[in-house]
Amino acid sequence: MRLVLVAALLASGCTRQFLRADAAPTADFPATWSGRVEPQRLETPPAPAPIREAPPAARTSRTGLLAVLEFNNKLKGSDRESLDSAYFANQVRAAAKRIAPALRVMTRENVLVLLQSSGKALEECLGECEVETGRKLGADLVVSGDVLKVGTNYKIDLRMHDTREGQLMSGAAASGHSADELDTNLASAVDNLLAALR
Amino acid sequence: MPRFPVAVFLLLCGCGGTLNSSLAKRDLKLPAGAARIDVAASELVLDGEALGDFTGPQVRMQIADALQEYFGAPGPSAQPARFRVDARSSAGGTAWMWMFPCLVDLIIIGCPVGWYSANASVDLEVGGRRYSGTGVSTRLIGLYYGHNAYGAVGAAIADALRSIAEQMGPKR
Numbered sequence: 001m002r003l004v005l006v007a008a009l010l011a012s013g014c015t016r017q018f019l020r021a022d023a024a025p026t027a028d029f030p031a032t033w034s035g036r037v038e039p040q041r042l043e044t045p046p047a048p049a050p051i052r053e054a055p056p057a058a059r060t061s062r063t064g065l066l067a068v069l070e071f072n073n074k075l076k077g078s079d080r081e082s083l084d085s086a087y088f089a090n091q092v093r094a095a096a097k098r099i100a101p102a103l104r105v106m107t108r109e110n111v112l113v114l115l116q117s118s119g120k121a122l123e124e125c126l127g128e129c130e131v132e133t134g135r136k137l138g139a140d141l142v143v144s145g146d147v148l149k150v151g152t153n154y155k156i157d158l159r160m161h162d163t164r165e166g167q168l169m170s171g172a173a174a175s176g177h178s179a180d181e182l183d184t185n186l187a188s189a190v191d192n193l194l195a196a197l198r
Numbered sequence: 199m200p201r202f203p204v205a206v207f208l209l210l211c212g213c214g215g216t217l218n219s220s221l222a223k224r225d226l227k228l229p230a231g232a233a234r235i236d237v238a239a240s241e242l243v244l245d246g247e248a249l250g251d252f253t254g255p256q257v258r259m260q261i262a263d264a265l266q267e268y269f270g271a272p273g274p275s276a277q278p279a280r281f282r283v284d285a286r287s288s289a290g291g292t293a294w295m296w297m298f299p300c301l302v303d304l305i306i307i308g309c310p311v312g313w314y315s316a317n318a319s320v321d322l323e324v325g326g327r328r329y330s331g332t333g334v335s336t337r338l339i340g341l342y343y344g345h346n347a348y349g350a351v352g353a354a355i356a357d358a359l360r361s362i363a364e365q366m367g368p369k370r
Contacts, residue, residue, distance in 0.1 A: 016247055017246065017249040019242065019245075019249055019252065019253065019257055020242065020254045021240075021241065021242040021254035021255045021258040022241060023240055023280065023282070024238045025239075026236055028239060029239035032241070033280075110237070110238040113255065136263070137237075138235065138236075138266070138272050164271075
């Protein structure tokens with residue numbers, strides 16, 4: 001009986017498996033180990049509204065690595081379909097880079113890889129978990145947010161945490177009656193969010 | 199079950215090697231705070247037996263976490279870093295292990311009945327400089343321990359990292 005048990009144990013361990021995790025081009029490493037190069041791409045919005053440029057005086061020289069997590073889309077039904085939270089997260093990344101050019105902004109691909117490999121959805125991460133995710137990414141700052149509707153207005157509620165201190169640095173919200181209006185107002189909200197860095 | 203075998207059984211249950219434990223037990227002298235591991239830019243190829251229910255990205259994440267632990271929290275001058283791990287594992291055993299008396303009489307306390315061996319090739323790029331190392335390792339299989347090859351794989355990776363650490367210089 002014992003020998004049968006041991007044989008079963010050995011046999012179960014002898015299945016050959018192949019695990020692979022391929023590298024993707026990132027901001028820090030535009031070419032993969034195999035030399036594959038892909039341009040950094042942001043999701044193309046259906047009808048991109050121009051993002052208002054932050055005035056030069058408002059720019060900050062703060063350095064470090066900023067990670068913008070995927071936003072938690074709390075909308076339901078047709079509202080949820082009409083607002084692409086991934087697009088807005090990309091717009092926040094782009095706006096942050098314009099307002100704080102010295103900041104290194106982590107790409108969406110990098111952030112998603114981490115979330116997938118940790119087996120978590122962002123919806124499961126609240127408060128300290130966002131900070132923890134930022135730390136795992138090696139980010140100095142992490143921006144998270146919710147897409148929701150309050151009354152008749154769509155809102156994107158943004159929060160920025162310092163991953164070293166684990167504390168909330170600032171918060172801001174963009175608001176609009178429509179997706180277009182929300183899109184237009186997003187840049188000024190990011191400007192307010194990053195004001196804490198000045 | 200007599201008292202002694204139960205105690206040994208409990209002890210051995212805690213001795214099964216995992217990727218994390220095999221990597222974490224090593225005291226590598228990597229430059230403190232010098233690197234920030236870019237997970238997405240890193241690559242993993244793992245081929246062999248008894249690799250469990252993990253996925254490639256999960257194992258890559260565990261290795262990235264362990265490497266970041268070795269480097270410590272990224273300092274102000276931390277450079278982006280990435281790694282490539284190519285590892286192979288295999289299981290083995292010989293007839294004499296089945297004939298050994300302890301396997302007949304004392305197998306209940308976890309006599310070894312085989313082994314997993316692994317070899318790993320690791321490339322590490324930090325701040326534009328590339329380092330390479332290779333490592334090999336073997337871990338025993340028993341009735342109550344060593345049920346997958348990650349202990350051997352982790353130890354082989356740690357072995358490779360040790361030679362990389364020597365190339366990188368002393369810990370600051």
